[in-house]
Amino acid sequence: MEGKKVIITGVPGVGKTTVVNEALKKLKSEGIEYQSLNFGTFMFEVAKADNIVKDRDQMRTLDRAVQKRLQQRAGQAIAKITGNVLIDTHASVKTPKGYLAGLPEWVLREIMPDIIVLVETDDDQILMRRLTDETRSRDKEGSRSIAEHQQFNRSIAAAYAMLTGCTIRIITNADFLLERSAADLADVLR
Numbered sequence: 357m358e359g360k361k362v363i364i365t366g367v368p369g370v371g372k373t374t375v376v377n378e379a380l381k382k383l384k385s386e387g388i389e390y391q392s393l394n395f396g397t398f399m400f401e402v403a404k405a406d407n408i409v410k411d412r413d414q415m416r417t418l419d420r421a422v423q424k425r426l427q428q429r430a431g432q433a434i435a436k437i438t439g440n441v442l443i444d445t446h447a448s449v450k451t452p453k454g455y456l457a458g459l460p461e462w463v464l465r466e467i468m469p470d471i472i473v474l475v476e477t478d479d480d481q482i483l484m485r486r487l488t489d490e491t492r493s494r495d496k497e498g499s500r501s502i503a504e505h506q507q508f509n510r511s512i513a514a515a516y517a518m519l520t521g522c523t524i525r526i527i528t529n530a531d532f533l534l535e536r537s538a539a540d541l542a543d544v545l546r
Contacts, residue, residue: 361467362390362545363459365507365513366475367445367505369486371529371537374476375443378538383545390545391437395445395458398430399423413492423449423456431463441546443467447474447509447516455508461519472513473538473544477529479503522544532536 366372373394380390396412403409403426408418415423434443446458459467479499486492513524525544529537 359438360471360545361443361469362471362473362515363443363445363467363469363473364473364541365445365458365509366529366542367446367482367491367502367509369482369489370475370477370504371485371534372475373444374534375527375529375537375541376423376442378534379541379545380442382513382538382542388440388546389438390442392442392444393434393437395430395434397445398433399426402426402429416451419449420456424460427458427460427463431459431466434470435466440545443469447472447512450505454503455512457512459516464516464519468520469516471523471525471544472516473499473541474509474513474524474526475529476506476509476526477531479506482532518528 362419364372364376367397376392379452380392383390396415399415400409400412403415403418403422408422408426409415415426434441448455448458482502483499510526516522517524527537527540
């Protein structure tokens with residue numbers, strides 16, 4: 357039986373990985389299994405093997421042609437995976453030269469998602485999460501810049517849906533309401 361392919365996106369610091377982990381726990385208790393993949397991890401492993409970067413946060417500063425090649429190789433690898441697959445990634449990546457599509461046409465055509473989930477929350481909440489997260493090296497930006505990025509993600513998700521025929525769902529991950537966001541995602545994945 358062919359599985360469901362779901363892409364989950366959100367700006368850095370929105371908490372998408374936390375929402376994913378909680379939703380998958382909920383589904384596992386119901387006997388519903390998903391393989392959770394991180395698109396950036398696939399790209400990072402390729403880049404690391406090619407001695408292009410030493411840490412994951414360096415990838416957003418790479419030359420555009422190098423980023424494209426890494427995206428394509430990661431998309432091809434993910435496309436071969438069967439069953440229910442949840443792909444944690446970014447709809448767009450903010451680079452020094454502007455926004456880069458996180459899932460360009462050649463990657464989307466490989467994966468052909470059934471649904472794209474955008475995880476969002478208040479811009480100020482994201483800013484505070486970023487400022488208190490000592491595990492990552494993130495660019496410094498204000499809440500207006502974060503708002504712009506979230507809006508751009510909505511726009512690019514619509515373009516992705518036009519290319520693939522998938523649907524889009526927006527889930528809010530507000531502070532202290534993780535249980536609600538995880539339940540919303542679990543509903544999408546059922």
